[in-house]
Amino acid sequence: MKEDGIILNQPLLSIVIPAHNEEHRLPGTLEKIFEFLTSQEYAAEIVVVENGSHDRTLEIVQEYTHCINFLRVFHEEARGKGLAVRRGMLEAVGQYRFICDADLSMPIEEVNRFLPPHIGDHKVIIGSREAPGAVRYNEPTYRHVIGRVFNTMVRVMALPGLQDTQCGFKCFEGRLADEVFRLQTMGGMSFDVEVLFIARRLGHPVLEVPIDWYFNSDSRVRLVEDSFRMALDLIQIRLNGLNGVYSAKKLHKEA
Ligand SMILES: Nc1nc2c(ncn2[C@@H]2O[C@H](COP(=O)(O)OP(=O)(O)O)[C@@H](O)[C@H]2O)c(=O)[nH]1
């Protein structure tokens, strides 16, 4: 659908869902999103990217494409949420592209708060469990504490002022998404920090939107392994910033 940078029949919204071993959670999520989107006045699409699964996630989503005509699914071999989101955000064609965790821990009805007219001039709008007005339901203390420690590191190392970069619900204006996700290098769980760092580098402020968030104990995050990796990635992001890896000039060279 993308031809020479021009998008034909562009929907307002793309919902991009990274999915890894999600055969149980994804069907309910797709049905809820389908029901919600068909009740809205704007055009939308759903883009699922599955990678590294050992279950029937891919086949199940392929089956859904027969009954949801605005659903597309892609597959990558190597595991990594960042890899999947990058692919999905670049395949998506919406005027706004919304990253959405498969467990729908934020009710999908809230997605409209990430779209005009609610966002002013912002092109990067992120769901926040920390902004005033946000409510976390059922989150165990240990997960909350780990999250706050990581956020302190994120604020010191890469993104001063942002209270919650790790929530799985984020919206990017489409043309900016094409730039930011082309510059993304990280395929794992640190990609959120990296893409927000890139967006700021390109001159775009990030708006945190308070959300209702329901903790789901079924998690793909490997707490020790992923936390260690993410701490190292913060250093890498700073180094990349210093070395011009996120420079807008690279986009023009590539094009
Ligand atoms: N495609 C893909 N998605 C992933 C991968 N790891 C996690 N995810 C997705 O990222 C989202 C958040 O995962 P979840 O387990 O709910 O993380 P938590 O809420 O932070 O504990 C879900 O949609 C997962 O399927 C991966 O390697 N590949």
Ligand SMILES: [Mg+2]
């Ligand atoms: Mg989750």
